[in-house]
Amino acid sequence: MALILSIPGLVRVALVRDPDELLRVNNAGRVARSLSGRGGLFNRSVAAKLAVFRTPDGDIWPAFRDRHDPLRAAHQATLESALSDVEPLLQRIAPEIAELGNYIRDGHAHRSMGVVVQQAIGRLFFADYIASEESYAAARTLQAWLSAWPLRAYWIRRSGALKASLDRIEATSRGNMACAHATALAMGNIVKSIDLMRELVLRGDSLAKIEPQDALLRTLRAPARVVREARDGDCVGLIRLRSRTLVLLAVEDARQQRASDPGFAFFADAWNRCPAHSIVPALLIEVWRAARTNKKHSATGTPPQGGRPKSQPP
Amino acid sequence: MSRENDGFVFHRGLLQAVLDVVYRAINFFVTWDHLPTLLGAANLSVFRDRLRAHNLHHTGYGTTSPGWSPGNDRWRSADGSFNNLDHPRMGMAGARFGRNFPLPECVPDSVDDLLEPSPREISEELLARDQFIPATSLNLLAAAWIQFETHNWFSHGVPESGNEFKIPLKAGDEWPKEERIGGYMKIRRTVRDETSRESWLGAAPTFRNLNSHWWDAGQIYGSDRARQMQIRSGVDGKIEIGNDGMLPADPVHPGADLTGFNDNWWVGLSLLHNLFAREHNVICDGLKTRYPTWIDEELFQRARLINGALIAKIHTIEWTPGILGHPALDFSMHANWSGIPYRVLRAVLGKNSEAAYGIIGSPTEQHSAPYAMTEEFTAVYRLHPLIPDDMDVRRLDAAEVEHCKLVDMQGGVSRKFMETRGFANLMYSFGTAHPGAIRLHNYPNFLRQFTKDGQPLLDVAAIDIMRDRERGVPRYNRFRELVGKKRVKTFEEITSIPDAARKMRAIYKGDVDRVDLMVGLLAEDLPDGFGFSDTAFRIFILMASRRLKSDRFFTDDYRAEVYTNFGLDWVHKNGMKSVLLRHVPQLGPALEGVNNAFAPWNVLRG
Ligand code: HEM
Ligand code: HEM
Numbered sequence: 001m002a003l004i005l006s007i008p009g010l011v012r013v014a015l016v017r018d019p020d021e022l023l024r025v026n027n028a029g030r031v032a033r034s035l036s037g038r039g040g041l042f043n044r045s046v047a048a049k050l051a052v053f054r055t056p057d058g059d060i061w062p063a064f065r066d067r068h069d070p071l072r073a074a075h076q077a078t079l080e081s082a083l084s085d086v087e088p089l090l091q092r093i094a095p096e097i098a099e100l101g102n103y104i105r106d107g108h109a110h111r112s113m114g115v116v117v118q119q120a121i122g123r124l125f126f127a128d129y130i131a132s133e134e135s136y137a138a139a140r141t142l143q144a145w146l147s148a149w150p151l152r153a154y155w156i157r158r159s160g161a162l163k164a165s166l167d168r169i170e171a172t173s174r175g176n177m178a179c180a181h182a183t184a185l186a187m188g189n190i191v192k193s194i195d196l197m198r199e200l201v202l203r204g205d206s207l208a209k210i211e212p213q214d215a216l217l218r219t220l221r222a223p224a225r226v227v228r229e230a231r232d233g234d235c236v237g238l239i240r241l242r243s244r245t246l247v248l249l250a251v252e253d254a255r256q257q258r259a260s261d262p263g264f265a266f267f268a269d270a271w272n273r274c275p276a277h278s279i280v281p282a283l284l285i286e287v288w289r290a291a292r293t294n295k296k297h298s299a300t301g302t303p304p305q306g307g308r309p310k311s312q313p314p
Numbered sequence: 315m316s317r318e319n320d321g322f323v324f325h326r327g328l329l330q331a332v333l334d335v336v337y338r339a340i341n342f343f344v345t346w347d348h349l350p351t352l353l354g355a356a357n358l359s360v361f362r363d364r365l366r367a368h369n370l371h372h373t374g375y376g377t378t379s380p381g382w383s384p385g386n387d388r389w390r391s392a393d394g395s396f397n398n399l400d401h402p403r404m405g406m407a408g409a410r411f412g413r414n415f416p417l418p419e420c421v422p423d424s425v426d427d428l429l430e431p432s433p434r435e436i437s438e439e440l441l442a443r444d445q446f447i448p449a450t451s452l453n454l455l456a457a458a459w460i461q462f463e464t465h466n467w468f469s470h471g472v473p474e475s476g477n478e479f480k481i482p483l484k485a486g487d488e489w490p491k492e493e494r495i496g497g498y499m500k501i502r503r504t505v506r507d508e509t510s511r512e513s514w515l516g517a518a519p520t521f522r523n524l525n526s527h528w529w530d531a532g533q534i535y536g537s538d539r540a541r542q543m544q545i546r547s548g549v550d551g552k553i554e555i556g557n558d559g560m561l562p563a564d565p566v567h568p569g570a571d572l573t574g575f576n577d578n579w580w581v582g583l584s585l586l587h588n589l590f591a592r593e594h595n596v597i598c599d600g601l602k603t604r605y606p607t608w609i610d611e612e613l614f615q616r617a618r619l620i621n622g623a624l625i626a627k628i629h630t631i632e633w634t635p636g637i638l639g640h641p642a643l644d645f646s647m648h649a650n651w652s653g654i655p656y657r658v659l660r661a662v663l664g665k666n667s668e669a670a671y672g673i674i675g676s677p678t679e680q681h682s683a684p685y686a687m688t689e690e691f692t693a694v695y696r697l698h699p700l701i702p703d704d705m706d707v708r709r710l711d712a713a714e715v716e717h718c719k720l721v722d723m724q725g726g727v728s729r730k731f732m733e734t735r736g737f738a739n740l741m742y743s744f745g746t747a748h749p750g751a752i753r754l755h756n757y758p759n760f761l762r763q764f765t766k767d768g769q770p771l772l773d774v775a776a777i778d779i780m781r782d783r784e785r786g787v788p789r790y791n792r793f794r795e796l797v798g799k800k801r802v803k804t805f806e807e808i809t810s811i812p813d814a815a816r817k818m819r820a821i822y823k824g825d826v827d828r829v830d831l832m833v834g835l836l837a838e839d840l841p842d843g844f845g846f847s848d849t850a851f852r853i854f855i856l857m858a859s860r861r862l863k864s865d866r867f868f869t870d871d872y873r874a875e876v877y878t879n880f881g882l883d884w885v886h887k888n889g890m891k892s893v894l895l896r897h898v899p900q901l902g903p904a905l906e907g908v909n910n911a912f913a914p915w916n917v918l919r920g
Contacts, residue, residue: 029427034418034516038795058514066517068421231419232792232827243792243801243827 002239011042013246014230014239019254019264021237026270030234031247033066033272035227039244046227046246049146049153052162053181055170061181063226067271079178080275086282089124096120097283101290104197105207112136114191121187122172124279125179135172138165139184146185182276189265193219193284197291207292212285220284222251222265320401324367324682333360347640347841347848354642355649358855359669364798365856369414370683373520375403376410376509388876389615390622390867392539394526397685397866404684405527405864407537410507410520411468412686414853415796417518420689420786428783431821431828434481434489434499437775439817440833441757446702448748449845451639455741456912457700457749458582459633463625464695465533465575465583467861468687469524470781472577472768473502479780490763493771500770501780519786525575527687529861529868531622534590536574545572551598551613553591560737561588568767569726578766580724581731585741592897594621597884604880619867620881626862627651628890634858636912638851639843650859673862678869685864691857693787694850696778696832699756700749707735708743710900713919721760726767738898745904745915752846754814754836782831790834790849791827797852802826809837 002025003015016022025031037047053061065072083089090097099116103109109116114136122129142165145156156162165184173179196219200206210218225248230241241247251265258264266277274280326334337360340349346357379395379402386396395406403409413420422428449456480498483489489499507520526537534553536542547554554572556562561571561584570579573587597617601608608616630651635644645654653672654660663670666677705723707716716735723731732740750756761774787793790808791801802808805815805826814837822828829837838847862868867876874882890911894901904915 029424032418032421036416036419054514058512060514060516066418066421068424068517070517071511071513072517232789233825234827243795 004239004245006242006245007040010040011246012039012242012244013042013248014241015248015250016239017250017253019258021239022249022251022254023267023270025228025236025239025241025247026249026267026272028230028234028236030232031228031230031236031241033064033228035229035246036231036244039229039246043229043244043246045150045153050227052145052166055175055177059177061177063181063185063272075178076273076275080273080277083124083276083279086279089279090282090286092127093120093123093283096123097286097290100194100287101292104194104201104287104291107198107202113194114140114187117187117190117194118183120283121182121190122179124182124276125176126174129172129179129183131172131183135168135183138168139187141165142169142184143188178275186274186276189221189223190280190284192221194287196221197284197288201291210288212288212292215288216262216281216284217259220255220262220265220281222255224252225250319370319372319683322370322372322680322683324370326363326367330360330363334364345841346642347844349642351641351645354640355645358642358646361798361852362855362859365414365852366681366860368682369797369853369856370681370860371413371415371417371420372683372686373410373412373417373515373518374512375684376507376520376522377403377406377408379403380406385611385615389619390528390530392535392542393537394528394530394532397528398678398680398864399866401684404680405686407524407526407532408522409527409686410509410522411470411692412683412688413518414688414690414856415788417514417516419788419792419796420519421517422519422784422786429479429481431823432482432484433501433776433779433783433830434483434487434773435821436779436830436833437757437762437773438487439821440754440814441775441836442762443699443703443750443756443759446704447751447753447756448702449700449751450748450914452636452749452845452912453914454582454702454705454744454747454749455585456633456636457697458580458586458744459629459912460637460695460697460700461578462533462583462586463629463633464692465525465577466529466531466625467525467527468692469575469577470521470692471505471524473504475502478502479784481776481780489773490771499773499776501777502770504781504784519784521689521785523687527685528865529622529626531574531590531618531625533575534573534587534594534621535618541574545574546610546614548610550602551608551610551615551617552595555591555595559592560732561591563729569728569730571729578724579728580720581728581740582723582744584728584732585737585744588737589741589893589897590621590625593624593893594618596896597621597881600880600884601878604878616878616881619877620884623868623872623877623881623885624888624893626868627885628893630858630862632890632910633912636910637845639845640841647858650862668859668863673859674868675872676863676869678864678866680864681860685860688853688857689785689787690793690853693782693785693831694835694846694853696782697752697846698758698761698774698778699752699836701758701761702747702750703758703760705747706743707740708746708917708919709739710742710904710918719760720758725765738900741894741898742901742904742915742918745901745911746917748914752836754809754811754833756836778832779830787831789827790829790831793831793834794849797849799849799852805829808834808839810839811837 006012016025035047035050037044050064053064062075096116096119103113115131118136119131122131141161145162169180169184228247230245230247233243234241255264262281266274268277337357346354349357393407396402398404478500483499504521507522526532545553554562561573564570564572564576567576570576571584571587594617597620598613601613601616630647634647651672651674653670660670668676703720705718707718757775764772764774766772795801805818809815835847835850841848891905903918908915
């Protein structure tokens, strides 16, 4: 059952955690992705946070676009199809996979693990994408912006860090909004997974014992929450949403109740299905495998499994 | 800078900011319509500023930049381009409709919800006229006038076949069998906008305005050069008039007059088109006497400017206070045109203040978006209940009264009807008949089963409902919220029309957020003296001023070098009554003592 909190002028919010309920709300006609900021101060502050994910031309990042936005659907389909050819893509990012494998096994690397993840994700879009400590810092700033309390958020904006981070991410993404989304926000989930894999390894001899598929199921993480707004009042199943309720879909909580289904983390059967729903699990599996097989590689990574050439130099 | 609004931003002054806070406090206790006149008028200007700041949203132009033509600086181009010299596409014919709400609010429901509840059921249960409810403070010319004006401002074009909405029909529905397709009523979709979409439009659909968006009397002069040339006589700047003194027939539109825009034609429109064609020609005569060397083109274009401004003035200070009979509104509309009548306050507010000296002649300003008509504006002007099903046709020279059906005065038979009854008699008849009240249960029944050339049988009431849904105009409750009114929680809060709340609850299955905009507007209880709802009025406050304020020819270029001194004087001295009396002097007795030409005239005999 959803938790609903409404304090006039301050907040009108519903938190949905049950997996079935969550999918139903996500699919409801009157629940939209774009936020008006109406409903209370809290609603307004959340809307203001998401409103920054636009290019200077006003182009909206894909995960904040409305369901019926024709461009959203078209981009989603194109990207999904581009990412569905998993094998060649994994080959393209083999050096990064190897580097991550080393990190999981040995716990150290020449650079932040996040930089490697960001580069791996970026290279799904552009084979010559290069991540750096700066671009990863930009991604972290944007992730921090999303979860920051008001004072911190104020500071992130005021100090110029927000704008600088957006500019950097958009520049490294060459105007590709999906790439911006993936290398700034979505990569956070993968970083979490890699960290969890490392923790698994630290527990004795897990690396050898745990099969890759199993490692995936244990470490895959969905976004903690994604947000919606009920524009008009609506009853979805047992939940009665008043107009302008900010709806928090606790995807990770719900996923844990469906842990055997990796698709759940990606809304794999819904209109807002993550286009990376097959490549991300494949990538994590591959990283675990690399950690198991790639015993003696340096962190900068000669490719695993013998003959794969290194792609662009970093 | 917001690129979406093409760089336009609203700048609020200190006085405006202070008034905004003060009026938020005042309105907590009293609504604007219960304040003393001056305070009420100031309240309206506060609303207007809020709306200017938050309720103007650009959707892209959807046109390519046209080439410059000589004269574009001095008079209106045929298609409305170059009204704004820096943004030549702004407001031109073919440019997209804008929005009054943020674009994510303007997204149509998904397929399942779009047809719910059935627009046909709404037409039958809530809109159908049982008995004519007259608007007794108005005459029927007021109804024709507003259609005449909307034909200046916008048209979505005539829908074409293909991919129609299929509206389910209840058992027992009398929709003719031969019009049903697989048991459904078909409603064609609005003509699509095929131009390429900007990525920031999101899910909001876009549509293009066939007509120029400007207040340029395009209904008379057309919205393209070819049409403009077609209606002209080619001599002394005049509009072509037949030997009988009337506009000629349109060769491709049977029953309609040859004029700028003649869709949905009926005698009401013909009266006004003829009247203002005559006015145009008289203005040409006046100009020619003063500027004998001017060629046809110059005379035409200057007369067009003057005639257009006169129509805008009549609309602002006669028609509007006529339909919205509230002292604060009357004051505000006069202030919009010519400023406030207090010298000290004028001096305090300064020369460029639109409040002090009127919008006319003040600096041009677009506020927060490029000028465009909006979908929401179209929606609030769906005023079909103004049209009666029957009317009494009178004669100036006899007491006899002929009871006529409106359906026999429109479309293909309009010209014949005009010929047989006569221009002056019909003008008199319109002046002495009432339009319908803009309420539920007052939708003309002939329009609910309407035959139009090249179209399937139309239930225009169901179409009205469907159009707002299709175009992503928010439903009533959200619309209220977005124009700055509180949402309602119950059907009873909307309306005290007997039994209406119950019927609405049944149709909308108890969900007040689903009430369609038009239904809510027709049901809403009205402020004293008002002919239409306060909710619709909010859009109106914004857009009525905007049509003047955004237009170079009413602001920066409202000056003698453009209009001539004769022209400015003509606009200043004339009004609907003087125009009527000039062209139909026989109306003298009928108009005697009538202060507003849109109020009922004297019935002379009988
Ligand atoms: C563990 C990693 C990831 C997880 C758990 C994840 C999950 C999700 C979820 C739950 C959504 C839906 C968000 C919402 O509806 O508000 C989403 C959307 C999206 N994701 Fe991912 N994602 C991941 C990685 C990626 C990657 C690597 C990419 C790109 C290569 C990507 C691209 C996208 C895009 C473009 C959308 C927007 C889809 C739309 O058009 O609606 N994601 N993702
Ligand atoms: C005999 C008189 C009239 C007839 C036959 C008539 C007929 C129609 C028809 C057939 C449509 C098009 C429906 C569609 O979208 O497919 C329409 C639209 C419309 N009518 Fe009327 N109408 C009449 C009078 C009026 C009046 C008095 C008003 C008052 C303002 C009015 C305002 C409108 C508006 C705003 C639209 C929407 C136009 C658009 O979507 O661009 N009409 N009318």
